[in-house]
Amino acid sequence: MTATDHALDLVAVAAQAAHDKKAEQVLAFDVSDQLAITDAFVLASANNERAVGAIVDEVEDKLRESGAKPIRREGHKEGRWVLLDYGEIVVHVQHEEERSFYALERLWSDCPLIPLTLT
Template identity: 40%
Template sequence: MERKAGELVVLDLRGISSATDFFLLGSGSSDTQVRSIAEHIIDELRKEGVRPGHVEGLEGGHWVLVDYIDFVVHVFHPQARSFYQLEGLWGDAPRHDLEDAPPGR
């Protein structure tokens, strides 16, 4: 199963929201892929000692929200991402597209 998320975007909410500092948004092509991406993020961060404060939507897989307090990960099915339009809702937030970012070490 390919776990690679598409359309990766970071929204910098510092100074805009008191709830969190960053949103990381990504998309999967199916509910199964959305769940797989979210589970992979949870597992990898847990290995580093980072545990989510809250997880929503993992059962359904259409939109999974993983709240790490300082940052929130949103993994969407494309239809859900289009419907909820978080990028538009938080249009004042500085946006960083990660699609063209160099790979990590």
């Protein structure tokens, strides 16, 4: 199984929104073969809590404009690791220290990367 076209569209919107707010290391994984609950993960990081918040706000705004509604949002208060669950995709915006420590790229390295065209 692979991520749906709609999920890939949402990934592109979320990744571009994160990139527009200067997120670092923006990646996306197709996790549909490993997880039944979502098709893709988008990972992005920033070097401080304020930047994490700005990235999260931009991702939420752009996904809302695309008609996507979040199922849940976790970690926004702390600003170190924010998870945005949209059902078909899950967006992780992490402080760079959390990104390094939890190493989600390594955890999901057996899943295919989704190519991103960020402008």
